[in-house]
Structure formats: structure tokens, C-alpha cells
């Protein structure tokens with residue numbers, strides 16, 4: 546057992562201790578923190594990219610399900626918690642992802658820690674991008690398989706490792722499509738070619754891409770036309786879809802297998818009906834309203850444009866997640882504090898979450914942000930960086 550007091554003190558001294566910061570009010574991309582006595586902050590740290598959490602269609606669907614089916618689902622899916630709305634949702638997700646079937650999970654964390662160990666065991670190999678989300682790493686570890694991490698988005702490195710270590714069992718290649726800390730995108734077509742050549746399974750986590758990319762919001766898989774090459778398309782309802790819970794889409798056999806083997810699915814209560822109904826409303830919205838994505842893309846372009854015009858030259862990435870790399874942890878924290886004083890809430894991301902020397906501010910753009918908000922945030926950021934040079 547760790548010495549709690551000593552651990553907490555050590556982290557505190559290093560400036561690494563994290564703490565919760567309650568939000569007491571939130572609306573339209575603005576929030577008020579309890580610590581900040583009633584000052585309204587512009588929120589640049591939300592993953593609710595399409596502003597669906599407050600969308601009337603999600604709220605109405607949740608309210609309707611709540612009054613018809615109650616607050617909780619009452620049991621796991623394999624017991625009596627298996628409601629029609631879960632199946633409607635899974636059918637909609639399968640269609641969105643161009644797959645035969647889909648299965649919902651309590652969260653993205655539960656999806657990844659359930660799916661990977663269901664498929665892979667101690668005689669198997671997993672090739673995992675080094676910047677994959679913690680839930681993917683944890684799923685890999687839990688599986689007992691040998692995990693080989695390849696350099697982020699580095700196809701040559703992956704090919705080299707596959708050539709050297711492929712083995713006799715079918716390995717898993719696991720990646721994200723839009724990475725949460727750099728906002729960059731995986732080379733999906735090339736990954737699919739390697740998967741084919743080396744006879745692997747390919748799992749793609751679209752947590753930050755679902756809803757945001759693809760003609761109907763099906764993510765990078767849809768945008769690149771690669772649904773046929775992806776064996777497991779994972780995503781969350783908690784980010785661009787504005788709700789909660791997660792899913793995997795795949796072929797019929799895969800889904801039937803996971804129903805029987807994914808422990809985080811089997812041994813956990815089914816999603817509450819209101820949550821599933823809100824997620825279903827969100828999937829329908831993103832499919833039928835491409836204007837939501839267009840609006841978001843315009844805002845992303847606008848924000849990047851203001852930074853460029855102000856002389857910011859480093860890479861801003863291809864997505865709604867915009868990393869402003871400043872280097873040292875202290876510098877990132879300091880800038881985040883100054884931004885907050887000026888009414889802008891953006892998170893400082895530090896090692897060990899990102900590599901040493903690449904501490905950053907992470908701006909995520911949502912459909913809530915007006916052009917006025919975006920110019921104010923970009924200009925304030927530029928001023929602060931100028932002053933702290």
C-alpha cells in the first residue's frame with residue numbers, strides 16, 4: 546500500500562497534484578467555476594464539438610425515454626436490462642459506421658478494456674500506437690497479450706516491427722483516428738494496407754472523429770471510405786455526440802462474440818434508457834444535418850486563421866483539437882492561468898500525458914463558439930505568448 550500522505554505531498558511539491566474544479570453553471574459554451582466567483586469563462590476544453598449536449602432533439606428524446614422507461618435500465622443487457630432503444634441505437638450506429646452490427650458499452654473506457662481482452666490473450670501480439678488513449682493501453686495490458694508500441698503514426702516503424710515479430714497468431718493493430726492530444730490524424734489507408742499484408746485485425750478508436758468527420762458523421766473511416774478494412778470501429782457517445790456511453794461496430798460474428806465475451810459488457814448495467822435515447826437522437830442528427838459539421842469546420846478555420854494572421858507559425862493540425870505547444874510544464878500552466886484570468890478556459894496538458902518538453906495548451910473548438918469568441922481567444926493567447934517570451 547502506498548503512503549498516501551507522502552505521495553500526495555510529493556505530487557503537491559512537484560506541482561503535479563490534480564484536483565477537481567466544480568462547474569456551477571454551464572450554457573452555450575460558457576461556464577462558471579465554483580472557484581471563480583461568478584465570472585463566466587469561455588470553454589475551450591469541452592469535447593462536445595457539435596454542441597449536441599444542449600440540443601433540443603437530444604433533450605426531448607431523453608425526457609421522453611425517462612418518463613416512459615424510468616431513470617435506470619435496472620439490469621445488465623443479458624438480464625432484463627436489454628431495451629428496444631439499445632437495439633435501435635446499435636442499428637443506427639452500425640449504419641453510421643458501415644458495419645453489419647454494433648454493441649454499446651457503458652463508456653469508451655469500458656469498451657476498450659472489454660473488447661481487447663475478449664479478443665487477445667497471452668499468446669497474441671498487439672501493435673499499439675504509442676499515443677493511444679489510456680483506455681486502449683489498459684485494455685491491452687488487461688488482455689495479457691504481448692504489447693508492441695510503435696512510434697506515433699510511424700508506418701515504417703510499424704512495418705519493421707510487423708516484419709520482425711508477426712508470429713503465427715493473428716495480431717491486432719490498434720490506433721485512434723484523431724488523436725486527443727495532438728489533434729492529428731492516422732494514415733488509415735496505409736494502416737489498412739499493412740493490416741492486409743500481414744493478416745492482422747484492425748481496431749480504430751474514433752472517439753474524437755465520430756460526428757465531426759465524414760459525409761454523415763461516420764468519422765475518418767467514412768471519410769476515407771475504409772469501413773471494409775476496419776474490423777473494430779470504436780467510438781464514444783460522450784464527445785461529438787453530446788451524450789454518454791460508447792460503441793463498437795463490426796461484423797455480425799464479431800458482435801455476437803463480444804456479447805458473450807466482453808466482460809465490461811456482460812457484468813455491467815445497461816445504459817440508462819434516457820442516455821441511449823439521447824445518443825440515438827444524436828446519431829440521427831449527425832447523419833441528417835451535415836450543416837452541423839460545416840459550421841464547426843468554418844469555426845475551426847476561422848480560429849486557425851486568426852492565429853496565423855497574428856504570426857503563429859507552428860503546426861495547428863487538421864482537426865478541431867488545436868495543440869499550442871509551449872515546452873515546459875510551468876510555462877503551460879502559467880499561460881493557462883493567465884488565460885483564465887482573461888475569461889478563457891483552456892487546459893494545460895503536461896507530461897506524463899504528453900512527452901517531456903512538449904507541454905501545451907489544448908484548445909478544442911465547438912459549434913458554440915462565435916467568431917467574436919474565437920478572435921478574442923486567439924488574440925488573447927497571442928498577446929500572452931508574446932508577453933511571456
Ligand SMILES: *Cc1c(COP(=O)(O)O)cnc(C)c1O
Nearest residue numbers: 652653654678725750752781783
Ligand atoms: C475519451 C476517449 C475514450 C474514453 O471514452 P469515454 O466514453 O469518455 O470513456 C476512449 N478512447 C479515446 C481515444 C478517447 O479519446
